[in-house]
Amino acid sequence: MDQTFAIVxxxxxxxxxxxxxxKVLHHVCGKPMVEHVTDQLKNASVDRIxxxxxxxxxxxxxxxxxxxxxxxxAEQLGxxxxxxxxxxxxxxxxxxxxxxxxxxxxxxxQTLRNVLGHHRKTKASATVLTMKPEDPTGYGRIIRDAxxxxxxxxxxxxxxxxxxxxxxxNTGIFCFDNRLLFQTLKEISTDNEQKEYYLPDAIxxxxxxxxxxxxxxxxxxxxxxxxxDRTQLAKxxxxxxxxxxxxxxxxxxxxxxxASTYIEADVEIGRDTVIEPRTHLRGKTEIGEHCIVGxxxxxxxxxxxxxxxxxxxxxTNDLSAMPxx
Numbered sequence: 001m002d003q004t005f006a007i008v009x010x011x012x013x014x015x016x017x018x019x020x021x022x023k024v025l026h027h028v029c030g031k032p033m034v035e036h037v038t039d040q041l042k043n044a045s046v047d048r049i050x051x052x053x054x055x056x057x058x059x060x061x062x063x064x065x066x067x068x069x070x071x072x073x074a075e076q077l078g079x080x081x082x083x084x085x086x087x088x089x090x091x092x093x094x095x096x097x098x099x100x101x102x103x104x105x106x107x108x109x110q111t112l113r114n115v116l117g118h119h120r121k122t123k124a125s126a127t128v129l130t131m132k133p134e135d136p137t138g139y140g141r142i143i144r145d146a147x148x149x150x151x152x153x154x155x156x157x158x159x160x161x162x163x164x165x166x167x168x169x170n171t172g173i174f175c176f177d178n179r180l181l182f183q184t185l186k187e188i189s190t191d192n193e194q195k196e197y198y199l200p201d202a203i204x205x206x207x208x209x210x211x212x213x214x215x216x217x218x219x220x221x222x223x224x225x226x227x228x229d230r231t232q233l234a235k236x237x238x239x240x241x242x243x244x245x246x247x248x249x250x251x252x253x254x255x256x257x258x259a260s261t262y263i264e265a266d267v268e269i270g271r272d273t274v275i276e277p278r279t280h281l282r283g284k285t286e287i288g289e290h291c292i293v294g295x296x297x298x299x300x301x302x303x304x305x306x307x308x309x310x311x312x313x314x315x316t317n318d319l320s321a322m323p324x325x
Contacts, residue, residue, distance in 0.1 A: 003047040003095040004116060005178060009082050010034050010102030011054025011073040016229040022056045024102035025063055026233055029240045030264025030282055032063055033227060036105035036240075042067065043109040044116070046098065050089050052082045078196030079172075080188045083181070091182040096120065099174045099199065103227040105236055107173070111218050118216040119175040125211035126181075126203055128153065129173040131224045132217070139169030140200055142215060150213045153200035157193040168217070170200055171224040180206065240265065248275075270306065 014023020024034035034051070041049055049068040053060045054076060061070050071085040083099060090097065096119055098112060111129070119127040128150060130142050138156050141163050145151045153170050154163050184202045192198060207213050218224055222239050225232065244265055245258045252271030255261050262280040269275070269287045276294030281287070285299050288306035293299070296312040304310060307323055 003093065004045065005090055005093060005095055005097040006041045006046045006049045007083055007086050007090070007097060007099045008034065008037055008041070008049060008051040008068065008102050009079060009099070010060055011052045011057075011076060011082055013055040014103070014228070017233075018230075022060055023227065024060060026227070028105045028227075028233065028236050028265075029244060030266060033105035033236070034060070034064060034102035036265070037100060037102055037107060038064060038067055040107055040109045040112060041098070041100070044112040046112075047095075048090075050086045051102070052085055078190070078194070079199035080185055080197035080201065083199055084185045084197075087182055087185075090178060093178050095178050097176050097178040097181055099176065101172050101226060104172070104223075104225065105227065106222050106225050106239055108220075108223060111220075111223055112173075114218075115173065115175050115216055118214060122214045123212060124175075124214040125177045125206045127175040127214045127216060128200075128203065129171045129224075130168050130215045130217050131171055131219075131221055132167045133169065133221055133224075136164075136167050136169045141166040142168040142170060144168075150203060150215045151207055152204035155192065155194070155198060155200070168215075171218065172226065173224075174199065176202070180211070 010024045012023060017023050017026065025032045028036060038049055050071055051064055051068040052071050052073050054073040057072060069089055071089060073082050073085045096116060098115065100107065115127060115129050140153045140155045141159055142150060143152045143154055143163065143166065184205050187205050188197050188201045190197055203213050225236055227233050227236055244263050245255055245261060248263065248269050249255055253269045254274045256275065257277035260277045261275055264282045267281045267285045270289030272289055273287055273291040278296045279294035280298040282299065283301040285302045287293060287304045288308060290307045291304055292309045297310055
């Protein structure tokens with residue numbers, strides 16, 4: 001029976017972050033961005049995850065833990081080279097393989113399922129997730145043939161002036177027939193501006209062999225946001241925080257002032273609970289049903305039973321937690 005695999009690319013240093021911390025370990029809504037990626041992959045029922053590590057590899061491996069296997073990329077020679085490092089674990093496996101970068105914390109389970117579903121429905125050898133940003137500068141352009149099928153992907157630095165006018169771009173998320181993927185990687189060269197092994201070149205190679213190459217578009221452009229610097233990190237934080245807060249409200253939680261409330265991604269809140277203004281809920285905090293929390297409360301890894309009222313009772317941030325009817 002065919003399985004579903006995933007390769008998470010997390011070997012880079014992230015120079016533009018200007019940090020001692022590896023880029024993928026910077027937090028978004030309370031946890032490292034790479035964990036948002038691996039969590040969504042697990043939610044999408046991926047059978048096995050292999051994460052490619054490099055810079056501060058032990059630190060990244062320690063953070064991700066046993067939910068993933070690991071491959072090591074000693075020298076960053078491009079995305080195709082990174083995937084090639086997983087050959088020992090995956091090259092002989094039968095199934096479909098998702099490839100995703102570890103700096104895309106806004107990707108959702110549903111979009112990953114859409115990519116896999118489209119890949120299988122079209123019986124493609126390769127599928128790319130695309131998007132159409134207002135400004136495609138910097139992204140690889142999706143070049144289609146006269147029939148509208150994906151022909152190749154051209155990196156921005158290698159594109160002609162005409163190709164740069166194309167608005168549809170590569171998000172960096174792919175799905176491949178696993179065995180064909182590792183066979184094709186051997187044919188990718190460094191004949192490009194960056195002198196790197198580009199994974200998108202696999203599309204053109206497969207297409208030249210008569211294989212089906214397809215694409216599916218993500219309509220929510222936020223999901224394709226990759227984090228390269230602190231400005232983009234803050235943007236991702238704001239987007240995900242809005243999702244988290246709206247998700248709790250949709251599940252029956254009253255949040256009096258969303259603009260002053262901060263709730264991290266792994267917090268759980270029961271229905272009919274009221275969150276007062278200026279409340280911060282962090283870590284693995286669990287709030288029961290019919291609770292009142294706040295105002296001016298900051299909780300970390302806190303557990304509150306049903307019908308608990310939690311207030312800040314002094315300017316020294318002492319807490320009062322009591323049951324109420």
